[in-house]
Amino acid sequence: MSLGILVAVGGVEFEPSLLRVAEAADIYVVRRCVDVADLLATAASGQAQVAVVSAQLRGLDAEVVAQLADSAVAVVGVTADTLSADEALLRRLGISSVEASDDVSAMAEAIREAVREPVRSQPEFGENGPGEAATSAEEGTPPGRIIAVWGPTGAPGRSVVSLSLSAELARLGAPTLLIDADVYGGSIAPMLGILDESSGLLAAARAANLGALDAAGLAVHARQIAANLQVLTGLPRADRWTEVKAVLFRTLLAVARRAHAFTVIDCGFNLELDEEISYDTAAPRRNGATLEALGSADVVVVVGAADPVGLTRLIRGVNEVMAAVPGMVPHVLVNRARSGLGWSAQEVTQMVVRATGLATVRLLPDDPAACDRALVHGQTLSECAPDAKLTRSFSALAADIAGVPALHARRRSRLGRT
The missing domain is CATH 3.40.50.2300 (Response regulator)
Structure with missing residues (x-):
């Protein structure tokens, strides 16, 4: 031939x-x-x-x-x-x-x-990241784990879960990176009171596009929020999603995996691939970063609201995620669970288990006072409400993902800003 x-x-x-x-x-x-x-x-x-x-x-x-x-x-x-x-x-x-x-x-x-050989669009990486110049954690250590936090439309609490889970993982002493990858509107920076006109995500994507992103460069683009916790801030404007291509995000995740024990991704809600229908040629994919995050994740956390509309969207969303990532069994969180809805925790759990076929569902208690206090002061729940029931729920989730006893997690000291 x-x-x-x-x-x-x-x-x-x-x-x-x-x-x-x-x-x-x-x-x-x-x-x-x-x-x-x-x-x-x-x-x-x-x-x-x-x-x-x-x-x-x-x-x-x-x-x-x-x-x-x-x-x-x-x-x-x-x-x-x-x-x-x-x-x-x-x-x-x-x-x-x-x-x-x-x-x-x-x-x-x-x-x-x-x-x-099959044609690949994924960059090749050396032992310490992309190319020889990359740096990483101590040689011989296993690669870190990627945790994708996703939820359907309707603001079910993806960003609160992402930030709180990251904070609790950092409290365990694990180097943790939180990436705000919601291409429809990042919210992590304002939640933490960060006035950041220069997006860490966009800066890292540009470096990845030039083949210049390594662990040291990623640390430069991220903001140090607390001991063991860094944040890569999201898009300052939603119309800049075109700068976060799936292939660049894949490179970013590969570097993050080598530099951090845990990388938590706050994903956008949309999983559609309508661009492939609308374009005759290779189409720009707004949801490419979200799909890349889910496909690269070691752990997928799906969060939905506890009200009737939120539960309906959650059940459909779980099925969508499992179709997008075959073989992945997600952690399902029902957020803002409260007695005023008229359902017991057992009834909500049984409803979701029956509809999704999953064996385990976690309920997060509704605590608007703690969340408002954290939002107003630009802090994590671990900082402003360490003993709240909601904070303890996130601590238990982090301990489960990290594979440590929950009691050990609660004994860790409170996060302090650097």
Whole structure:
């Protein structure tokens, strides 16, 4: 089978020698692309199977590599020297195969091998994060766990659960990162009284797109809220969701997993994929970050309100999440449970268990006074209401997820701001 290749190397000096790869009987050049736009347009036409790129191609980033993968075009990197900084950059952008320009036979074999392997849009990472420059926790430690907190529409309390769960995990002494990834309107920063015009999430996504995100860089973009607790603030405006692509969020989560024992994600409510119906070409996916979070999570927490409307949405939402992430058994939380609804805790639990088929459902007591106090003072529940029943419920949930006795969790000292 003949293999069509696209050459987009930015006019480097070694381009003429690189084109000798087309002397192979099974390889031919479809087009020498002048820029990224030309490369992506030709790739989308389906004329080529492999794109050969260099670090000198202006505008080449992780998003471009992902778009090529979406077009079923494999990517092979080329450099003047395989031990150069260009090679490290190409690998951080997600290009796993990088060859020297003067080794034509090795380049030809890399092109053939790229076609044989499944096309991937996920960047490759070294032991300590993306590329050699990344740093992480102590070598030999297991990777951290990702916890996605999701809930249906109607403000069931996703952000309160995300923040409180993160705070309790941090109280256990585990380095914890909270990511506000709600692309319809982040709320973690105002809940904590953070006046942050510069979004940590957007800054980290930009760094990931350039192949420059590592554990140290992630720490720079995050805000230190308390001992063992950092927060990556969300979107300042909902219309900036286009800057948080799924492939960039995947890179961010891979770095966070290596840098923190727990990464808690406050997800958006929407799981729809309507963009795929509305566009003939690769579509921008507003819900891509949410779906990526759920797919990457080790633990999924689904939260819904205890009232009749909230329970209906919760039951449907649990089924949606289990369909989106096959094999995942979520932790189900019924929030704002109160006697005024006329149902006992046992009745609510049995109702949700029957409707979802799950064995365990947790009820979170309604405590508007504690939540209001935390919101007004920009604090977590652990700080302003450490002995509240709601806080104890979050402590028990954190202990369950972390695998430690709940009594041990409650003995931990109160969080203090740094």
